[in-house]
Amino acid sequence: MAQVAAAEPELRRVIGDGETVADGEVDGLSEADLVALYRDLVLLRTYDERSVVYHRQGRIGTYAIFWNHEAMQAGAAFALGDDDWIFPSYRESAIGLLRGMPAETILSWWRGHPAGWWNPADYNVASISVPIATHVPHAAGLAWGKKLRGEDACAIAFFGDGATSEGAFHEGANFAAVMRAPLVLLCNNNGWAISTPLSAQTRAEALVDKAVGYGMPGTRVDGADVLAVYEATREAVERARGGEGPSFIEAVTYRTAPHATADDPRVYIDLERVEAEKKRECVGRYEGYLRRLGVLSDEAVEEIRGDAADVMRTGIGAAEAESPADIGLVFEHAYVDPPPSLAADLADLRRILGGSSG
Amino acid sequence: MAQVAAAEPELRRVIGDGETVADGEVDGLSEADLVALYRDLVLLRTYDERSVVYHRQGRIGTYAIFWNHEAMQAGAAFALGDDDWIFPSYRESAIGLLRGMPAETILSWWRGHPAGWWNPADYNVASISVPIATHVPHAAGLAWGKKLRGEDACAIAFFGDGATSEGAFHEGANFAAVMRAPLVLLCNNNGWAISTPLSAQTRAEALVDKAVGYGMPGTRVDGADVLAVYEATREAVERARGGEGPSFIEAVTYRTAPHATADDPRVYIDLERVEAEKKRECVGRYEGYLRRLGVLSDEAVEEIRGDAADVMRTGIGAAEAESPADIGLVFEHAYVDPPPSLAADLADLRRILGGSSG
Amino acid sequence: MAELTLVEAINDCFHTELERDENVMVLGQDVGRAGGVFRATAGLLDRFGADRCVDTPLAEAGILGSAVGLCMAGWRPVCEMQYDAFSYPALDQLITHVGRYHWRTGGRMTFPLTIRMPYGGGVRAPELHDDSPETYYVHTPGVKVAIPSTPADAKGLLAAAIRDPDPVVVFEPKLHYRTMRGDVPEGDYVVPLGQARIAREGSDLTLVAYGSMVPLSEQAADALAGEASVEVLDIRTLKPLDEEALLASAAKTGRVVIVQEAPRVAGFGAELAAILAEKAMLDLRGPVVRVTGFDVPYPYWQIEDAYMPSVERVVDAARRLLRF
């Protein structure tokens, strides 16, 4: 039987290693753009590192670490216009920062406070999807719906390697293809779904091989190379806007951190590989690239880091200053127009908590 | 972006057209085998044609016609051993005939009579799957389970072109691949899911393109060419038994009949195409092939058709002779060890139907 | 007024609602070219175009999931599930997203989508074409549920569902799609959610029902005519529930039989009984009795009549209660 050839086994890369592999470049990016992209990376990195600390300090709850995933998030987001929609999973919880969302909002989400609620339309960033892959059909529907309205916007959905095993991924991808929805499917292949390695998730040689089954183009990029991700996303966005439908991007990286703060990967992961990957981590790689290009000074780095640290300081301060959520919120927003029983339940609860029992 | 090349756009064929295209052959098949295969085809064809008549006569209920699908059913089944399991959809309702299941059983199924129940282990034929694609994970699980036990058996799952859009297909196919389950995925691509054409089902150039995404080989055959289907299945079965895991076969045919007896395709189908396809229908094509080979006489044809007619006469007679099902069956078999409330409910129902009201 | 079958009334509703609001669109399997396997969406493709009446791939979670996204793009999608039991692949989207997304945005974004499907048995069909799955839906926070029992309500409740700002699920009694005819107001017509209907007035006993159990209950009321004055209360919307109407009827008659086609355990009839047990205790002159489908898979159609609540079973329950 014929085995269909796998797509692009090679990873697309732009950033070199400063030694044997030469740096490439992406046309159309000004020096200011390049620095702005660095700023995004640093903001995400800072968010992530501070969050782990905040978690240890008991200031936020369980947190899904995204260290070494910043390049795919920032690179992809940079290729979008403000009208384009982002559908994050929990792994991209802080991507709203790149759209002007206050850190407080995201920190509140992880603090289990309703101040973590936002209106997706305010930032064109959908709510964080906790159940794996279930947001892929949403992104397909939004992109399709925008197209039906004659709007120019497209959408991007982020999901993991494990997510590709879910029926929801499959149905969403196929819907997008059939409707020629302007959608970018960005698969964060970090090699692990909690403790499950990619080899126990699929027998495909590469996840990008799934694209052909949906009749959409696929590309495989180094997910720790922010410029490669940017470029691939830009191409996919151009296709989408051109009416050619969705594309699949497999961004390959490696999960160097625990799945989340509650996880202990030592029982399943190869720690040597983790150490090696940490050395190739995405923010440092881009910083090296910019320095080799000569567009990033020590002062600029310091300023950018300082700004990011400020964002986080302000964010956690604001999150902690939120007044405790009123229990009335338990009953609000379940419906626009709620069944009358909810108001009765709330009144009853207030009576009991007020101490006037029975 | 790189578009992955589609697999085998050509359909594999063995049977010629008696004129410009020469007949091929499949090695390893004796003359007796070839005639036995013909017998299977005629049995299925007779079942189908008689069922439509029985339906019009009000002797069976709604019925899913499989005219021109016989080649893929008989061809694939012929490549299996008796220990191998078949997972049919409603479109392969009568495939049990090829495993010695009485026509009465299947007719009873369509008559809504519990005599249509069978023990899958008696024939290694699973129950008919009514909900689309949901049996694909069952087939994957059975095949995997047999392998875990060190048994040699493999499984085949039949499903339609529409079924490939369902999450259940995706999850089942991926499971089979990951577990290296000895499974053959046989996609009956008849071009339609009720009124929905393939072009509204997928943007893939061919359904077989999905195989690569699961890391399994795929092949595309003419589904009305019983020998091509047989050969492709035999190869897939060999792979499965050899421990190499599942394969995907796209068998391409065309639905020349209504979806089911309740359907009126005139509102959506291209009737000229239907007429053209009817001329190329699978049983006649194979009969022509055998006649050109000189292994099928008029007498043999007559005898085979007569035998099949007998099977159906006996079957409908037996189905109609079934005594009406006792209402006790409503409560039986829901559980091996039922909650006590079921017996109480039955007693109550008998009391009421017995007329001793209140 | 026009005399229409139940499914014609649904079709009429669609024509009215798609005309009325250009954001309403219909999607599902075979809803376009074929006009729906029951022809509920007939004529929409021709009249409103392929953008607003969409034949989708065969993927229920894809249908409902993309409808969530369509809402985010400003549409009011109406999703058809081809049959009751084929809606189950979409339950995950229903429970994790459809019922929660508005909440998840702190009430800032609305998801005015409708899910509708033919439901129920008695139609001599192969397995999985006969389920009454309303419990799965009504137990799910954030969604509303309506079940009409007449052609006029089929139109009016569907219109209410389409116009409602919240997700609403409408179950349509397929048994009566073509066999029940009735007067249906033309044009704009809405039956507000949350209002039960007294299908028949009575004073001795109340039969509480919805969907296809309403005409059955009316037959049972007829059968009891000489013995008792039987009220039939058509619940119409399971959520929001018209609890007042339920309690008022219970207070009036003091005797309640609940008729439900779905399996008994934790069916919606249990909720109705529980409300009565909590709030009508002093009004009741006897136990709250449920006549329901049984806790078994819906049977093969030759014996389905034994599964379905029947006039005999309802009458039996009513008589026993009257003599209590």
Place this chain on the structure above:
Amino acid sequence: MAELTLVEAINDCFHTELERDENVMVLGQDVGRAGGVFRATAGLLDRFGADRCVDTPLAEAGILGSAVGLCMAGWRPVCEMQYDAFSYPALDQLITHVGRYHWRTGGRMTFPLTIRMPYGGGVRAPELHDDSPETYYVHTPGVKVAIPSTPADAKGLLAAAIRDPDPVVVFEPKLHYRTMRGDVPEGDYVVPLGQARIAREGSDLTLVAYGSMVPLSEQAADALAGEASVEVLDIRTLKPLDEEALLASAAKTGRVVIVQEAPRVAGFGAELAAILAEKAMLDLRGPVVRVTGFDVPYPYWQIEDAYMPSVERVVDAARRLLRF
């Protein structure tokens, strides 16, 4: 006897059952290498090998669907759903196949599979880690449902589920996985399905509960100590239900408060109330009261305590009933 936490008791059960019957196998996300995210399956991969403790792809319908096939090949698969709300993608397999396949073979083939999952709230987790989905399961014909409330029952009911010839779903109160310790019999230990447990004897009022609502009800009983003698009935198996125990306790005390964490509408508490309304009318000295989660999405964790049934709410309901 060993003193174990609730999750240790489950792990102990697995070791015993996999040792006892070589057809038992475990499958799910992260059950192997990691031993489960709560470590319920710790040690099984090493001890019984990768064929009998399988890390699956991330696909719940694939897990449950392939378990159906595994049964057909003679296995007794035990499927882990990683969290309550992540079991929803498998509901379609549950309703269309797990609950019907035995029936569909005319009782000739058995499907002795087990589904287990951590359920319930109070653990300060992000959304969808807190659901109490038992209604979806218990309403489904053909499946049984058990919910333990103690370490010993967690072991014994899981063992019963694994050995049962029918599909059984076991919900494990994750809130008490590590916080509750108790004596657990070593080795072979089965708590038969269908037998409720009187967690505490009393004569004035019965609190009916299951899972994590049982210890809560015991606290409420403590709080009421000076005022009334409160019985706490632990339902243990929702299907088959020990109706006798329920009715007996209702007959004894005449007052029943049902405590349920899941949303109220058509929750299992409604079924319990409906049974009482039908069969215990003459025994009851007051309404049947339900204290439940609310009909809203499970809230963000900073306000989750207001959602969960609390000692205050149970005490309030009990007091009102006692004064009725």
